[in-house]
Amino acid sequence: MSMAHEDLESYFKVNFALMQHHKYSLTELENMIPWEREVYLTFLKQYIEEENLKQQQSELNG
Protein backbone atom coordinates (compact mmCIF):
# COMPACT_ATOMS: atom_id res chain seq x y z
CA MET A 1 0.00 0.00 0.00
CA SER A 2 1.30 3.44 -0.81
CA MET A 3 -1.55 5.72 0.12
CA ALA A 4 1.01 8.08 1.62
CA HIS A 5 4.10 8.85 -0.42
CA GLU A 6 6.88 7.73 1.89
CA ASP A 7 7.68 5.20 4.59
CA LEU A 8 7.99 5.83 8.32
CA GLU A 9 11.80 5.71 8.31
CA SER A 10 12.16 8.35 5.62
CA TYR A 11 9.39 10.42 7.27
CA PHE A 12 11.38 10.69 10.52
CA LYS A 13 14.77 11.07 8.77
CA VAL A 14 13.54 13.96 6.64
CA ASN A 15 11.84 15.69 9.58
CA PHE A 16 14.96 15.26 11.72
CA ALA A 17 17.23 16.67 9.00
CA LEU A 18 14.95 19.65 8.44
CA MET A 19 14.80 20.39 12.18
CA GLN A 20 18.48 19.72 12.93
CA HIS A 21 20.07 21.45 9.96
CA HIS A 22 17.53 23.92 8.66
CA LYS A 23 15.81 25.35 11.75
CA TYR A 24 12.30 24.12 10.99
CA SER A 25 10.15 23.23 13.99
CA LEU A 26 8.22 19.97 14.17
CA THR A 27 4.96 21.93 14.42
CA GLU A 28 5.76 23.87 11.25
CA LEU A 29 6.61 20.70 9.40
CA GLU A 30 3.58 18.78 10.60
CA ASN A 31 1.23 21.59 9.64
CA MET A 32 2.44 21.62 6.04
CA ILE A 33 0.62 19.84 3.22
CA PRO A 34 2.81 16.83 2.20
CA TRP A 35 3.51 18.26 -1.28
CA GLU A 36 4.42 21.59 0.31
CA ARG A 37 7.08 19.91 2.46
CA GLU A 38 8.27 18.13 -0.68
CA VAL A 39 8.68 21.48 -2.46
CA TYR A 40 10.79 22.91 0.38
CA LEU A 41 12.84 19.74 0.39
CA THR A 42 13.50 19.99 -3.35
CA PHE A 43 14.57 23.63 -3.01
CA LEU A 44 16.82 22.78 -0.08
CA LYS A 45 18.48 19.94 -2.02
CA GLN A 46 18.97 22.30 -4.96
CA TYR A 47 20.43 24.96 -2.66
CA ILE A 48 22.82 22.48 -1.00
CA GLU A 49 23.99 21.18 -4.39
CA GLU A 50 24.63 24.74 -5.60
CA GLU A 51 26.53 25.60 -2.41
CA ASN A 52 28.63 22.42 -2.73
CA LEU A 53 29.40 23.28 -6.34
CA LYS A 54 30.41 26.84 -5.38
CA GLN A 55 32.66 25.45 -2.62
CA GLN A 56 34.30 22.98 -5.00
CA GLN A 57 34.90 25.72 -7.56
CA SER A 58 36.41 28.08 -4.99
CA GLU A 59 38.68 25.26 -3.78
CA LEU A 60 39.77 24.61 -7.36
CA ASN A 61 40.40 28.32 -7.98
CA GLY A 62 41.94 29.00 -4.72
Added chain:
Amino acid sequence: MPLPKISTPTYELELPSSGKKIKYRPFLVREEKILIIAMESEDNKQITNAVKEVISNCIISRGIKVDELSTFDIEYLFLNIRGKSVGEEVEVLITCPDDGVTQVPVAINLDDIKVETAENHSRDITLDSNLILRMKYPSMEEFIKNNFSAEELNLDNTFDLISSCIEQVYSEEESWSASDCSKKELREFLENLSSKQFKEIETFFETMPKLTHTVKVLNPNTKVESDIVLEGLNSFFG
Protein backbone atom coordinates in the same frame (compact mmCIF):
# COMPACT_ATOMS: atom_id res chain seq x y z
CA MET B 1 -6.08 33.68 23.38
CA PRO B 2 -7.64 31.41 20.73
CA LEU B 3 -5.47 28.85 18.97
CA PRO B 4 -4.18 29.97 15.58
CA LYS B 5 -6.14 28.74 12.57
CA ILE B 6 -4.18 26.72 10.02
CA SER B 7 -4.87 27.95 6.53
CA THR B 8 -5.15 25.30 3.86
CA PRO B 9 -6.74 25.44 0.42
CA THR B 10 -10.25 24.01 0.17
CA TYR B 11 -11.80 22.02 -2.65
CA GLU B 12 -15.25 20.75 -3.53
CA LEU B 13 -16.52 17.45 -4.87
CA GLU B 14 -19.81 15.69 -5.43
CA LEU B 15 -20.52 12.55 -3.42
CA PRO B 16 -21.17 9.78 -5.96
CA SER B 17 -24.03 8.24 -3.95
CA SER B 18 -26.12 11.36 -3.41
CA GLY B 19 -24.64 14.04 -5.65
CA LYS B 20 -24.29 16.21 -2.53
CA LYS B 21 -21.48 18.76 -2.81
CA ILE B 22 -18.97 18.74 0.01
CA LYS B 23 -15.97 20.88 0.84
CA TYR B 24 -12.69 19.31 1.89
CA ARG B 25 -9.07 20.21 2.50
CA PRO B 26 -5.87 18.26 1.81
CA PHE B 27 -4.44 16.22 4.68
CA LEU B 28 -1.41 17.59 6.48
CA VAL B 29 1.99 16.04 7.19
CA ARG B 30 0.88 15.10 10.73
CA GLU B 31 -2.18 13.34 9.26
CA GLU B 32 -0.04 11.57 6.70
CA LYS B 33 1.94 10.26 9.67
CA ILE B 34 -1.23 8.53 10.95
CA LEU B 35 -1.60 6.85 7.55
CA ILE B 36 2.06 5.81 7.35
CA ILE B 37 1.96 4.30 10.85
CA ALA B 38 -1.24 2.41 10.01
CA MET B 39 0.17 1.14 6.72
CA GLU B 40 3.34 -0.09 8.35
CA SER B 41 1.23 -2.01 10.88
CA GLU B 42 -0.14 -4.01 7.91
CA ASP B 43 -3.34 -4.35 9.92
CA ASN B 44 -6.32 -3.72 7.65
CA LYS B 45 -8.53 -2.54 10.48
CA GLN B 46 -5.93 0.00 11.58
CA ILE B 47 -5.52 1.19 7.97
CA THR B 48 -9.27 1.60 7.53
CA ASN B 49 -9.60 3.46 10.83
CA ALA B 50 -6.70 5.73 9.86
CA VAL B 51 -8.30 6.47 6.49
CA LYS B 52 -11.59 7.21 8.26
CA GLU B 53 -9.92 9.50 10.80
CA VAL B 54 -8.06 11.44 8.14
CA ILE B 55 -11.20 11.80 6.01
CA SER B 56 -13.21 13.08 9.00
CA ASN B 57 -10.51 15.68 9.72
CA CYS B 58 -10.40 16.82 6.10
CA ILE B 59 -14.15 17.22 5.50
CA ILE B 60 -15.07 20.85 6.10
CA SER B 61 -18.79 20.67 5.28
CA ARG B 62 -20.97 20.17 8.33
CA GLY B 63 -23.34 17.28 8.84
CA ILE B 64 -21.29 14.61 7.02
CA LYS B 65 -20.91 11.46 9.10
CA VAL B 66 -18.07 9.37 7.69
CA ASP B 67 -19.42 6.26 9.43
CA GLU B 68 -22.64 6.55 7.48
CA LEU B 69 -21.09 7.17 4.07
CA SER B 70 -21.07 4.26 1.66
CA THR B 71 -17.78 2.51 0.97
CA PHE B 72 -17.46 3.91 -2.55
CA ASP B 73 -18.11 7.47 -1.31
CA ILE B 74 -15.28 7.01 1.21
CA GLU B 75 -12.96 5.60 -1.43
CA TYR B 76 -13.73 8.44 -3.84
CA LEU B 77 -13.31 11.04 -1.11
CA PHE B 78 -10.01 9.57 0.00
CA LEU B 79 -8.73 9.40 -3.56
CA ASN B 80 -9.45 13.11 -4.05
CA ILE B 81 -8.05 14.17 -0.67
CA ARG B 82 -4.91 12.12 -1.35
CA GLY B 83 -4.57 13.73 -4.79
CA LYS B 84 -4.68 17.24 -3.39
CA SER B 85 -2.28 16.38 -0.54
CA VAL B 86 0.46 14.35 -2.15
CA GLY B 87 -0.07 14.73 -5.88
CA GLU B 88 -2.53 13.64 -8.52
CA GLU B 89 -0.20 11.21 -10.20
CA VAL B 90 0.47 7.72 -8.81
CA GLU B 91 2.54 4.96 -10.31
CA VAL B 92 1.19 1.43 -10.04
CA LEU B 93 2.94 -1.78 -11.02
CA ILE B 94 0.68 -3.81 -13.28
CA THR B 95 1.22 -7.45 -14.12
CA CYS B 96 0.72 -7.99 -17.86
CA PRO B 97 -2.21 -10.42 -18.29
CA ASP B 98 -0.80 -12.06 -21.44
CA ASP B 99 2.08 -13.75 -19.61
CA GLY B 100 1.04 -13.15 -15.99
CA VAL B 101 4.63 -12.41 -14.98
CA THR B 102 5.97 -9.18 -16.49
CA GLN B 103 5.30 -6.14 -14.35
CA VAL B 104 5.01 -2.74 -15.98
CA PRO B 105 4.89 0.61 -14.13
CA VAL B 106 1.91 2.71 -15.22
CA ALA B 107 1.29 6.33 -14.22
CA ILE B 108 -2.30 7.09 -13.32
CA ASN B 109 -3.82 10.51 -12.85
CA LEU B 110 -6.14 10.28 -9.84
CA ASP B 111 -8.45 12.89 -11.41
CA ASP B 112 -9.25 10.39 -14.18
CA ILE B 113 -10.62 7.80 -11.75
CA LYS B 114 -14.37 7.94 -11.43
CA VAL B 115 -17.03 6.02 -9.60
CA GLU B 116 -18.94 3.96 -12.12
CA THR B 117 -22.27 2.23 -11.73
CA ALA B 118 -23.30 -0.77 -13.81
CA GLU B 119 -26.16 -0.02 -16.20
CA ASN B 120 -28.44 -2.69 -14.73
CA HIS B 121 -27.88 -1.49 -11.17
CA SER B 122 -30.88 -0.55 -9.09
CA ARG B 123 -31.51 -0.09 -5.39
CA ASP B 124 -35.05 -1.40 -5.85
CA ILE B 125 -35.46 -5.15 -6.05
CA THR B 126 -38.83 -6.41 -7.21
CA LEU B 127 -39.77 -9.30 -4.95
CA ASP B 128 -43.16 -10.09 -6.48
CA SER B 129 -45.94 -8.28 -8.31
CA ASN B 130 -46.66 -6.29 -5.17
CA LEU B 131 -43.55 -5.93 -3.00
CA ILE B 132 -40.35 -4.03 -3.67
CA LEU B 133 -37.24 -4.21 -1.52
CA ARG B 134 -35.22 -1.01 -1.38
CA MET B 135 -31.58 -1.50 -0.48
CA LYS B 136 -29.02 0.97 0.86
CA TYR B 137 -25.27 0.79 0.33
CA PRO B 138 -23.06 -0.72 3.03
CA SER B 139 -21.41 1.90 5.20
CA MET B 140 -17.74 1.95 6.12
CA GLU B 141 -18.70 0.64 9.57
CA GLU B 142 -20.37 -2.42 8.06
CA PHE B 143 -17.51 -2.81 5.63
CA ILE B 144 -14.97 -2.93 8.48
CA LYS B 145 -17.13 -5.20 10.58
CA ASN B 146 -17.56 -7.67 7.77
CA ASN B 147 -14.15 -7.48 6.19
CA PHE B 148 -11.63 -6.82 8.91
CA SER B 149 -13.02 -8.39 12.04
CA ALA B 150 -11.29 -11.40 13.53
CA GLU B 151 -14.29 -13.57 12.76
CA GLU B 152 -14.30 -15.50 9.52
CA LEU B 153 -16.89 -14.47 6.95
CA ASN B 154 -19.69 -17.00 7.35
CA LEU B 155 -23.36 -17.28 6.56
CA ASP B 156 -24.30 -15.34 9.70
CA ASN B 157 -22.05 -12.40 8.78
CA THR B 158 -23.37 -12.39 5.24
CA PHE B 159 -26.97 -12.28 6.47
CA ASP B 160 -26.00 -9.51 8.90
CA LEU B 161 -24.44 -7.47 6.10
CA ILE B 162 -27.46 -7.93 3.83
CA SER B 163 -29.96 -7.12 6.57
CA SER B 164 -27.99 -3.98 7.49
CA CYS B 165 -28.36 -2.87 3.86
CA ILE B 166 -32.15 -3.15 3.76
CA GLU B 167 -33.70 0.29 3.77
CA GLN B 168 -37.35 -0.58 3.40
CA VAL B 169 -39.87 -2.93 1.89
CA TYR B 170 -42.79 -1.25 0.17
CA SER B 171 -45.84 -1.88 -1.91
CA GLU B 172 -48.27 0.54 -3.54
CA GLU B 173 -50.22 0.88 -0.31
CA GLU B 174 -47.78 0.27 2.50
CA SER B 175 -44.14 0.54 3.46
CA TRP B 176 -42.06 -1.07 6.20
CA SER B 177 -38.89 0.67 7.24
CA ALA B 178 -35.98 -1.57 8.25
CA SER B 179 -35.17 0.79 11.11
CA ASP B 180 -38.49 -0.20 12.71
CA CYS B 181 -37.69 -3.92 12.49
CA SER B 182 -35.58 -6.04 14.77
CA LYS B 183 -32.50 -7.86 13.53
CA LYS B 184 -34.37 -11.14 14.00
CA GLU B 185 -37.30 -9.98 11.88
CA LEU B 186 -35.00 -8.89 9.06
CA ARG B 187 -33.13 -12.15 9.26
CA GLU B 188 -36.37 -14.14 9.02
CA PHE B 189 -37.50 -11.99 6.11
CA LEU B 190 -34.28 -12.77 4.23
CA GLU B 191 -34.49 -16.48 5.02
CA ASN B 192 -37.93 -16.59 3.45
CA LEU B 193 -36.75 -15.21 0.12
CA SER B 194 -36.58 -17.54 -2.87
CA SER B 195 -33.23 -18.24 -4.52
CA LYS B 196 -34.23 -16.04 -7.47
CA GLN B 197 -35.01 -13.15 -5.12
CA PHE B 198 -31.75 -13.76 -3.27
CA LYS B 199 -29.87 -13.72 -6.58
CA GLU B 200 -31.30 -10.25 -7.21
CA ILE B 201 -29.82 -9.10 -3.90
CA GLU B 202 -26.49 -10.59 -4.92
CA THR B 203 -26.69 -8.60 -8.18
CA PHE B 204 -27.29 -5.41 -6.18
CA PHE B 205 -23.97 -5.93 -4.37
CA GLU B 206 -22.10 -7.04 -7.49
CA THR B 207 -23.22 -4.04 -9.57
CA MET B 208 -22.79 -1.49 -6.78
CA PRO B 209 -20.90 1.68 -7.82
CA LYS B 210 -17.11 1.35 -7.57
CA LEU B 211 -13.92 3.22 -8.37
CA THR B 212 -12.96 2.19 -11.87
CA HIS B 213 -10.25 3.10 -14.30
CA THR B 214 -9.05 1.34 -17.43
CA VAL B 215 -5.38 1.49 -18.37
CA LYS B 216 -3.53 0.16 -21.39
CA VAL B 217 -0.35 -1.81 -20.73
CA LEU B 218 2.19 -2.89 -23.29
CA ASN B 219 4.20 -5.96 -22.37
CA PRO B 220 7.80 -5.06 -23.32
CA ASN B 221 8.69 -8.74 -23.79
CA THR B 222 5.77 -9.96 -25.90
CA LYS B 223 4.73 -6.56 -27.37
CA VAL B 224 1.12 -7.44 -26.53
CA GLU B 225 -1.10 -4.54 -25.50
CA SER B 226 -3.86 -5.24 -22.98
CA ASP B 227 -6.60 -3.26 -21.28
CA ILE B 228 -6.58 -3.56 -17.50
CA VAL B 229 -9.55 -2.48 -15.41
CA LEU B 230 -8.54 -1.26 -11.97
CA GLU B 231 -11.31 -1.37 -9.39
CA GLY B 232 -11.45 -0.27 -5.77
CA LEU B 233 -9.05 1.81 -3.70
CA ASN B 234 -6.51 -0.99 -3.25
CA SER B 235 -5.94 -1.27 -7.00
CA PHE B 236 -4.65 2.27 -7.14
CA PHE B 237 -2.43 2.07 -4.08
CA GLY B 238 -1.53 -1.58 -4.08
